[in-house]
Amino acid sequence: MIAELGHIALILALGVAILQATLPLYGLRRGDERAVAAARSGAMTQFALVLLAYVCLSLAFANSDFSVIYVAANSHSDLPLMYRLSAVWGAHEGSLLLWVLMLAGWTLAVSIFNRNLPANVTALVLAVLGAISVGFLLFMLATSNPFARHFPVPAEGRDLNPLLQDPGLIIHPPMLYMGYVGFSVAFAFAISALLSGRLDTAWARWTRPWTTAAWAFLTLGVTLGSWWAYHELGWGGWWFWDPVENASFMPWLVGTALIHSLAVTEKRGLLKSWTVLLAILAFALSLLGTFLVRSGVLVSVHAFATDPARGVFILIFLAIVIGSALTLYAWRAARLSSPGELNFLSREGLLLFNNVFLAVAAFAVILGTLAPLVAEAFGHKLSVGPPFFNLVFPLLTFPLVILVGFSQRVPWKQGVFAETLRAVRWPALAAVVAGTALPVLLQDRWSWGAAAGAVLALWAMVTAVQEIWRRVRARSTVAEGLALVPRAVWGMSLAHFGLGVFVLGISQVSSFGAERDVRLAPGASATLGRFEFHLEAVKQTRGPNYDADVGTVRVERNGRAIATLHPEKRLYRAQQSVMTEAAVDHNLLRDVYVALGEPFDNGDWGIRLYYRPMMRLVWLGGVLAFLGGLLAISDRRYRLAQAAAAAARESTAPAVA
């Protein structure tokens, strides 16, 4: 019964979405206010229906209702409840449902928080969001219904992919989807601007908090994904330039460019059509990312053959959304003139450079990710490995990080070269001195890469702090100054500080990280740098749905015990699949990572040892950027913008009526 209820809720949601996508447009054309207002009630109803469907699927998982095909394929009665609930988004159908739920949630949020915007803007935005929802609900109902049943009912489920049975996977996909789906709001605003021809400073101010929120969630999602891969895949890597990772990185790069170009559009009214194009591309890449990962298209175009209906639907949907958006853009973008000059030595000028580098970076990732697909269509088989990305990315990141420090100091409109240099001379000196010394102090070693990375990182961090300090110093007391720094500036500085932390982490871990594969008999030991690893024993244990070999590894540094780690090798009973559970001892300065490889006939174990300096900083940087994004959207000027729009509406209300 529950599954059918969920199914019906989805069908009703589709009906509501169709109304939400069409009625407001009709209303705007005919001046029918009731039809325009339907957008808001549609958003609410749709959210309630999709939430109901989502709860139904969760209940089916909680009750282990194996008559539902999707539950049978992704759950098991021994699976802990926590994982049964997160298994909802463990595979294609359920993750689509989560996607639609998030979309309905963002739509609801827009309808609530944008109450005060002009009614026609909100109605257009909600209609566009409704249209996207129509596409997804159709896709789900036509090709990937999570509520489909099968008979006879299997006695037991096939269990959730063991890789996904991890706390990281409980929060990573929802955060990533929050980001992906969040860009649909920026997209909807862009489309509404193109349709209505209204793209002004106010438009940018309405769009910014939504875009920043989406970007913040995507940042956190990508960060969590990296953290999960690091400790769950058992390879000790934190970024593999795997197509699936790149699928989330492409919209992130474009989204980062977008939040910066939106700043220029809001403050100076420039780069309008570029901003709109970025908003379209960010969402297009989010769509592409979702589909690529979930449909298996990315591994090979041939994967389409496994379920032609799905593949064809995806292609058509992508073509409609991206194609119609770009056509509309080509038709209307010329109207979005940007009055005013753009000087290259000004904040907008430097932000333009930022956008150029981010765009090239996005181009590089797209090239590296999609080239194998294109090549395969022409009958060539090739792959683009990490060396390509590892070569290209540092080169593109260096100028970006250098720009960060300057663009906070250069004023809008027109900067003065000498003044700018004077303003940053102390941060620059501090970054160079401390950055050069850092590798020697922490590692007793020197490397150009590590030093260059540390200098850049400290430059970003010091200039971020300086930005706050500059504003504080302008006031009479520190307390007053701190209180008067706008939240948006706090957010920006925190995110840029996070960028510095991230760069510092990457540069140290890639320069000084060490790894070693060894074969050890119980009781034997191996060294890696200053660390000594003793394999004391490997014992068998039994978990809820797996059997495991658990190693006990004592780690010493210079003869002093620092940790006892318990890496595991698990055999999940239902799928008979083997999983490596690495064990990590970490602090801010270093990770020590042990993973069990394979057992040998004579009782030896293959063991992988890693030393990863400053590994945590890579993720800490991402988390700081996320928090910075949240701080920025809480800035009071966005609330003022709402209030101003409300006031404007009040004053013109009689005329409309």
Place this chain on the structure above:
Amino acid sequence: MTRRQQRMFGVGVVAIGIGLAVALTLVAFRKNLMAFYTPTDLVAATVPVGTTLRLGGMVEQGSVKRGDGLKVEFMLADCTHRVAVRYVGLLPDLFREGQGIVADGTLGADSVFVAHEVLAKHDENYMPPQVADAMKTPAGHSCAPFKPVGKPVTS
């Protein structure tokens, strides 16, 4: 310089910058392309010794031989040919005989493929599509369940 000249200069700098960045990206891209070979491809082609390439196929039943420490040797095969692969290190969880895998490495002078990385996807039923293709006979049928066929490349 007049404002206009300044502007043109700025636009020129940006254009040249973008051009350079894209050109460098494309050069790096060309240099880092790794071609995918099946054992049959590898036998047919003349691959220069030392070129990094990606080899995909099935691990032949009964071919895995462990050596001292973490040394391991096995045969990687498709329907018609096989190649000896040498590797030092830990093998992925899903590496086992009869499983489709991908190895990155170089072909040595002795016709033994020296892998520096061995990849097996984290899914029992998953076979890299390229390997799945490699496992097809000319008639289009899969030759799995895999049995060694054809003559070895080495020996």
